[in-house]
Amino acid sequence: MRKLFLIILILVLTVTIIRGDATWVAGNEFTNPTVNTILVDTGGIYEFDHSFQIVCAADVNANIAIEHRNVANDTTLKSQLVRFGGPGTVGVAFNVFFYNTNERVRVRLHSAISLGTIQCSIFHS
DSSP states (O other), rough: HHHHHHHHHHHHHHHHHHSSOEEEEEEEOOOSOTTOOOEEEOOOOEEEEEEEEEEEESSSOEEEEEEOOOTTTSEEEEEEEEESSEEEEEEEEEEESSTTTTTTEEESSSOOOOSSSEEEEEOOO
């Protein structure tokens, strides 16, 4: 699973780096995380049209929510639930226009993982 994750990671990074001013935010690897664990968060980003690629790898089935958050980081503006089977890796690419500086994107665990691990990264430009 780690080899597949690395191959996908390299492909995503290659495409992102070619675009320029790319940022990679790597989340920690979580073991047996509880529901609503924040797997990775970009932190505040300047206003502009941004391209995002999210890669998550888990050794069990996982349900994640990709969330576009407001400036105060207290409201989800948009959300997409992603379910994938494990062991496996999923990649999601999308564009978001940030109207205000310090909006952010994060990945939240939608349901607990009782026996397993998960890690997510966000690449953006």
